[in-house]
Amino acid sequence: MTNSVAEIKDADAIFITGSNTTESHPVIGAKVKQAIKRGAKLVVADPREIELAKYADVFLQIKPGTSLALNNALAHVILEEGLEDRDYIESTTEDFEKFAIKVKEYTPEKAAEICGVSPEDIRKAARIYAEAGKASILYCMGITQHHNGTETVMSLSNLALMTGNIGKENAGINPLRGQNNVQGACDMGALPNVLTGYQPVANPQVIEKFEKAWGVKLNNKPGITIPEAMHGAEHGDIKVLYVFGENPMVSDPDTNHVKKALEKTFLIVQDLFLTETAELADVVLPAAAFAEKDGTFVNTERRVQRVRKAVDAPGEAKADWLIFMELMNVLGYSKKYKNAEEIFNEIREVTPQYVGISYARIEEVGIQWPCPTEEHPGTKFLHVGKPARGAGLFMAVDFAPSSEMNKADYPLTLTTGRNLYQYHTTTMTGKTDAINKKAGECYIEISPSLAANLKVEDGEMVKVISPRGEIKTKARVTDIVADNVVFIPFHYADGANVLTNGEELDKYVKIPGLKVTGVKIEKLA
Amino acid sequence: MINLKINGFEVQVEEGTTILQAASKVGVKIPTFCHDPRLVPHGTCRICVVEVEGGRNLPTACTTPVYEGMNIQTESKEVVQTRREILDLVLANHPLDCLTCEKSGRCTLQDLCYQYDIKETTYVGERKDFEVDESNPFYYNDQNKCILCGKCVYVCSQLQGTEAIGFAERGFPTHIATPFNQGLEQSTCVSCGNCVSVCPVGALMPKSKEKFRYWETKTVRTTCSYCGVGCQMDLVVKDDKVVGVDPAMGASNEGLLCVKGKFAYNFVNHPSRLTTPLVRKDGKLVETSWDEAYEVIANKINETKETVGADAIAAFSSARALTEDNYLMQKLMRAVVGTNNIDHCARL
Incomplete structure (x- = not known):
């Protein structure tokens, strides 16, 4: 997030898109409701009529995968009606003209056609966003998990830049991180192209710095992403795969392919439980849970916060860092760490954003990076004065439909997401009986008219088919989805990801287009 | 000033x-x-x-x-006398079952009766007789213990924004209820438990699997392990077991939690946790020692590096684990194995 969670309460307008906030980030959902009670305006764009849609001044029930067209049209209206922040554009951005020419093509009428909403609602939404003094964008995987996810994020960034809603309290572009420490994992360089603090592997100075810090020669060839590694494993190029605290057998697209890939490689799995993925492993290592170890998580607002040991790990299970250290030692790298704090102090030495953060300083309250010195209070919101790169770069981006849309044989569009009760692949939440009582099994949301066409009653089993595979699941008839759109939560094994496409990836960051899958449904006799 | x-x-x-x-x-x-x-x-x-x-x-x-x-x-004398009178009136309609009440040891009413020496009520008369609402799987609502402070109602409406509960009726039968008294399970309740966390008495209580007394527990401040909001929470621990979770006043959560943070902690002490390393022998995963597990992995890594090269090895790190865990895994892959093939589930 460019801004902080607590700032949401005091925004004048909030644009929520591709985030079912009250279910996926319930406490942020509560802040949005507090903002509305205070008088903030709300625009929601989502394929489903999510809870917050009921609170929205404008709800745009867009077809899955069409956000980019909508965002360009919002920009079109803002320019057409002169609602842009000319001072900000002129003083702090570049490539505005190219962008302005591009969005001229995206009339509300054209976008309305693509998105399946009314042009007047697009105009209203644009006015609400642009006329607010402080407007905040909240988005999540509904924006990013597309073949054009990166460009869709750019289209949101354009909106914030053209209205000066960046570098300002209560505004900003705020991706809501789905997991407790995605931010920390990214910050630590658990990514194939960057080391800690987003220092590129391809930069020789960075490599030199880390070679010195770690005392070894480093490989400067950027690595491969998860979808590419899966592909590599299936084709025999990846011989050893080490999976730590992840369950790709449920969470990754096209799980039939994932299974083939995992069976073909030497698989090491480190987890709390014998997950669907661990069952396929050659070696399984038992890990300690969050309540069994000391360390830090970094939340969605870049706040480094303490995690503390409350109980002992069961049996011989160990803290993950200890397992990695011991394995390093066995492999001949002799560095030892006594505790997580020692590791954190090494992180500070090589990560500019973390230099000023210490365990002592975050004992009571976490600190938000960047925090360059021990005297620095941390950074509540980013890009103050001007964007960090120097000038805010407008990106002229075009809408292109996913190959999963408009397929004659698979006429329905499946989209996926979370429900309130389960978390990811249910590995942790599924161990609480009451959670399973509320949301213990897979289901598919279908509209009343689709149900009528299929002659399916609420609660009946249906077969859902895509080119990748088919599943049997329970129909939940609800009018929160449009007639040709269906929704399956991705939590459950043998569920949504049997159907999703693992091949169509975003060209920049290789994120799979999980949110748009062409499917057909058959009633089970 | x-x-x-x-x-x-x-x-x-x-x-x-x-x-x-x-x-x-x-x-x-x-x-x-x-x-x-x-x-x-x-x-x-x-x-x-x-x-x-x-x-x-x-x-x-x-x-x-x-x-x-x-x-x-x-x-002052008058203040104390008034508080005693208020407590006397509250107790007129509150069961004196502290011996078995799960809130005992953490009950504001119990504490204040102790502080102001109120042993029992002087008002004998009709008592509330509500059926306990057990319909929600995470917590129960025992209106016989409610003192009508209203905190649950206002937390639900002002902070959580769910408005599942309110005051019903007037005078003696006043109670906290869902619309038309249909029970929590039929209401808009999202089981966040924020009402449970603020209840000063034993009216709204988590359905705990464990029997414990609060004086047997300690609390440990930590960060929630579910979504990215980073809610601050206190784990309630009895004998090396997590038996409950309380919200803390963190910068991002300001004392709120959701159903997962508040109630879905059973995985920590779950009997199906992995407790020893496993290695596949004759097609089956069997228990092994750490030493053997490390040896099998190291041999495979070294053999692959020698025959095909380090870029034939890849690792997926974990967005659910510590910052320090993630740092060390990427260091293991880059500094020791010799590849940048390290990614994690940010895309999934």
Whole structure:
């Protein structure tokens, strides 16, 4: 997030898109409701009529995968009606003209056609966003998990830049991180192209710095992403795969392919439980849970916060860092760490954003990076004065439909997401009986008219088919989805990801287009 | 700035400060049932009454703003007598089942009755007789124990924004209810448990799997392990077992949690946790030692590096694990294995 969670309460307008906030980030959902009670305006764009849609001044029930067209049209209206922040554009951005020419093509009428909403609602939404003094964008995987996810994020960034809603309290572009420490994992360089603090592997100075810090020669060839590694494993190029605290057998697209890939490689799995993925492993290592170890998580607002040991790990299970250290030692790298704090102090030495953060300083309250010195209070919101790169770069981006849309044989569009009760692949939440009582099994949301066409009653089993595979699941008839759109939560094994496409990836960051899958449904006799 | 005296202590506070806030500034504790600093003060329970020199009656400290020259006594004879009377009235309609009540040891009513020496009520008469609402799988609502402080209602409406519960009826039968008394399971309740966390008595209680007394527990401040909001929470621990979770006043959650953070902690102590390394032998995963597990992995890594190269090895790190865990895994892959093939589930 460019801004902080607590700032949401005091925004004048909030644009929520591709985030079912009250279910996926319930406490942020509560802040949005507090903002509305205070008088903030709300625009929601989502394929489903999510809870917050009921609170929205404008709800745009867009077809899955069409956000980019909508965002360009919002920009079109803002320019057409002169609602842009000319001072900000002129003083702090570049490539505005190219962008302005591009969005001229995206009339509300054209976008309305693509998105399946009314042009007047697009105009209203644009006015609400642009006329607010402080407007905040909240988005999540509904924006990013597309073949054009990166460009869709750019289209949101354009909106914030053209209205000066960046570098300002209560505004900003705020991706809501789905997991407790995605931010920390990214910050630590658990990514194939960057080391800690987003220092590129391809930069020789960075490599030199880390070679010195770690005392070894480093490989400067950027690595491969998860979808590419899966592909590599299936084709025999990846011989050893080490999976730590992840369950790709449920969470990754096209799980039939994932299974083939995992069976073909030497698989090491480190987890709390014998997950669907661990069952396929050659070696399984038992890990300690969050309540069994000391360390830090970094939340969605870049706040480094303490995690503390409350109980002992069961049996011989160990803290993950200890397992990695011991394995390093066995492999001949002799560095030892006594505790997580020692590791954190090494992180500070090589990560500019973390230099000023210490365990002592975050004992009571976490600190938000960047925090360059021990005297620095941390950074509540980013890009103050001007964007960090120097000038805010407008990106002229075009809408292109996913190959999963408009397929004659698979006429329905499946989209996926979370429900309130389960978390990811249910590995942790599924161990609480009451959670399973509320949301213990897979289901598919279908509209009343689709149900009528299929002659399916609420609660009946249906077969859902895509080119990748088919599943049997329970129909939940609800009018929160449009007639040709269906929704399956991705939590459950043998569920949504049997159907999703693992091949169509975003060209920049290789994120799979999980949110748009062409499917057909058959009633089970 | 406004100057006043509380129990003889001189205090200087900003205009608009309440007596309760001014008192806490000088470390004077005034008892409350219904107060929560995040809510609009509503003065429902009256237990925070204090004596103001020259005042006609005893105002509630939580709702009364201070004024220049105010002279306040928080434990005067009249204040104590009034608080005793309030507690006597509360107890007139509250079961004295502290011996088996799960809230015992953490109950504000119990604590204040102890502080003001109230053993039982002097008002004998009709008693509430509500059926306990057990319909929600995470917590129960026992209106026989409710003291109608209203905190649950206001947390649900003002902070959580769900508005699942409210006050029903008037006078003696007043109680906290869902619309048409249809029970929690039929309501819009999202089981966040934020009402449970603020209940000062045993009316709203988590359905715990463990039997424990609060004085047997300790709490450990940590960060929630579910979504990215980073809610601060206290794990309630009895004998090396997590038996409950309380929200803490973190920067991002401000004392709120959701159903997962509050109630879905059973995985930690779950019997199906992995407890030893496993290695595949003759097609089956069998228990092994750490030494053997490391050896098998190291041999495979070394063999692959020698025959095909380090880029034939890849690792997926974990967005659910510590920052330190992630740092060390990428260091293992880059510095020791020799590849940048490290990614994690940010894309999934």
